[in-house]
Amino acid sequence: MTLHLHDTATRTTPPLNPVREGAVSLYVCGPTTQGAPHLGHLRTFLAFDVLVRWLERGGREVTHIRNVTDIDDKILERSAEAGSAWWAWSLRFEREFQDVLDQVGNRRPTYEPRATGHVPEMIELMQRLIERGHAYADGNGSVYFDVSSLPTYGALTRQSLEAMQDAGEVPEPGKRDRRDFALWKAAKPTEPETASWDTPYGRGRPGWHLECSAMSRKYLGETFDIHAGGLDLRFPHHENEQAQSHAAGYGFARRWMHAGVLTVDGLKMGKSLDNFVTAARALAEHPTPAVRLALVSGHYRATVEYNATAMREAEVVWERFSATAHRAAEHLAGERLTAPDADLTGVELPADFIAALDDDLAVPEALAVIHHEQAALNSLLAEGGDHAAVAGGLGRLRAMLDVLGLDPLSAQWAGAADTGGADHAALDALIRAQLSARAAARAEKDWGRADALRDALSEAGIRIEDGPDGARWSLEQPAR
Numbered sequence: 148m149t150l151h152l153h154d155t156a157t158r159t160t161p162p163l164n165p166v167r168e169g170a171v172s173l174y175v176c177g178p179t180t181q182g183a184p185h186l187g188h189l190r191t192f193l194a195f196d197v198l199v200r201w202l203e204r205g206g207r208e209v210t211h212i213r214n215v216t217d218i219d220d221k222i223l224e225r226s227a228e229a230g231s232a233w234w235a236w237s238l239r240f241e242r243e244f245q246d247v248l249d250q251v252g253n254r255r256p257t258y259e260p261r262a263t264g265h266v267p268e269m270i271e272l273m274q275r276l277i278e279r280g281h282a283y284a285d286g287n288g289s290v291y292f293d294v295s296s297l298p299t300y301g302a303l304t305r306q307s308l309e310a311m312q313d314a315g316e317v318p319e320p321g322k323r324d325r326r327d328f329a330l331w332k333a334a335k336p337t338e339p340e341t342a343s344w345d346t347p348y349g350r351g352r353p354g355w356h357l358e359c360s361a362m363s364r365k366y367l368g369e370t371f372d373i374h375a376g377g378l379d380l381r382f383p384h385h386e387n388e389q390a391q392s393h394a395a396g397y398g399f400a401r402r403w404m405h406a407g408v409l410t411v412d413g414l415k416m417g418k419s420l421d422n423f424v425t426a427a428r429a430l431a432e433h434p435t436p437a438v439r440l441a442l443v444s445g446h447y448r449a450t451v452e453y454n455a456t457a458m459r460e461a462e463v464v465w466e467r468f469s470a471t472a473h474r475a476a477e478h479l480a481g482e483r484l485t486a487p488d489a490d491l492t493g494v495e496l497p498a499d500f501i502a503a504l505d506d507d508l509a510v511p512e513a514l515a516v517i518h519h520e521q522a523a524l525n526s527l528l529a530e531g532g533d534h535a536a537v538a539g540g541l542g543r544l545r546a547m548l549d550v551l552g553l554d555p556l557s558a559q560w561a562g563a564a565d566t567g568g569a570d571h572a573a574l575d576a577l578i579r580a581q582l583s584a585r586a587a588a589r590a591e592k593d594w595g596r597a598d599a600l601r602d603a604l605s606e607a608g609i610r611i612e613d614g615p616d617g618a619r620w621s622l623e624q625p626a627r
Contacts, residue, residue, distance in 0.1 A: 166370055260366065471544065524540035
């Protein structure tokens with residue numbers, strides 16, 4: 148089956164036919180480094196991490212560019228409030244984003260350009276737009292895009308200029324039309340001198356939209372395959388990116404992909420609602436691979452819900468994937484397939500798994516195949532299956548989970564089952580004490596006490612599996 152991916156612009160799901168055969172060019176809108184990364188950021192970046200992994204699994208060469216917006220109004224405001232240099236404030240959170248993304252196993256992009264490092268490219272693009280009659284300077288250092296000059300403005304989000312008549316901010320001095328947007332913002336006397344650059348139109352700094360058009364062209368060319376980002380960026384950011392790039396005469400993105408929003412306890416996350424969850428908080432409260440699983444297990448275009456029940460389910464599923472993989476690895480002790488750096492690219496994936504991901508990255512359907520494979524592998528292990536059958540099952544399980552960034556035996560997650568945070572460690576210690584007491588009761592042939600201990604654990608949602616090397620525990624799947 149050919150890979151089909153949804154295009155937000157056309158609202159269709161056509162096959163992927165890249166600009167260059169065998170290669171895919173991808174631009175993902177990255178973080179604005181005004182503050183700490185939150186779960187919404189992780190949801191978006193992990194969704195497209197799965198895309199990159201699936202493209203590479205199919206043998207495609209992926210050029211993945213993800214920008215860093217390291218200067219904007221909020222960065223300047225918050226750094227000033229904190230008494231910090233704006234560039235130091237921005238770098239602090241850029242590093243925090245990178246650390247968190249590394250922690251959850253997000254592959255680093257091919258290149259991660261900063262807006263402030265591409266001012267010459269932005270000036271060149273502004274000049275081109277002015278020369279072509281699509282932008283104008285206000286004479287005071289700002290440059291605006293003239294939306295009325297482009298008949299197709301609004302095409303991405305299917306809006307007409309007439310419908311936008313009453314939208315937007317209060318008209319700024321120098322704007323011809325309230326709907327026009329800033330390509331370049333004049334320097335303000337209240338802002339640091341270091342936060343502005345000289346241009347033919349006066350000293351100032353980039354507008355939000357200009358940077359992405361300039362950087363995507365530099366690193367991916369005038370026409371590239373996929374532009375991706377969070378659903379909340381469709382308007383005005385992505386609409387304006389497309390407008391200025393098309394007005395400049397560039398083909399720009401051939402396909403738009405948008406990740407759905409994240410809700411917390413049924414509501415869109417927001418500080419005013421007291422449900423704002425930082426990435427650091429989520430990773431402190433739950434095993435890291437379980438957080439990743441919770442955020443990638445839904446369809447990338449769907450809304451993802453974060454709450455206590457969803458996280459408990461993710462923890463249970465991760466525990467089971469990990470337990471099965473480790474049991475199989477012990478069964479195959481010494482074989483290359485059990486190594487963290489085992490080459491999984493040659494493992495043949497189940498046809499249903501391939502079909503699911505080729506159908507617009509249908510991760511829920513792909514997970515159903517993974518669960519089926521895991522159950523089959525558990526049955527093989529319970530029956531003392533031969534090495535070839537167990538090796539095949541483990542290889543398929545690992546290879547499929549690897550596409551989701553969740554191979555339990557990978558170097559990324561080595562020991563993750565034992566490092567799931569303080570809560571997990573405490574629970575593990577308590578359960579192991581009960582298992583030791585049960586083992587002692589069985590050794591003394593006190594079957595009544597042994598059964599009572601097992602039943603007590605079962606009632607608490609703890610699943611016990613007896614094996615030749617002793618008892619193992621895992622959390623029961625919560626009832627839906």
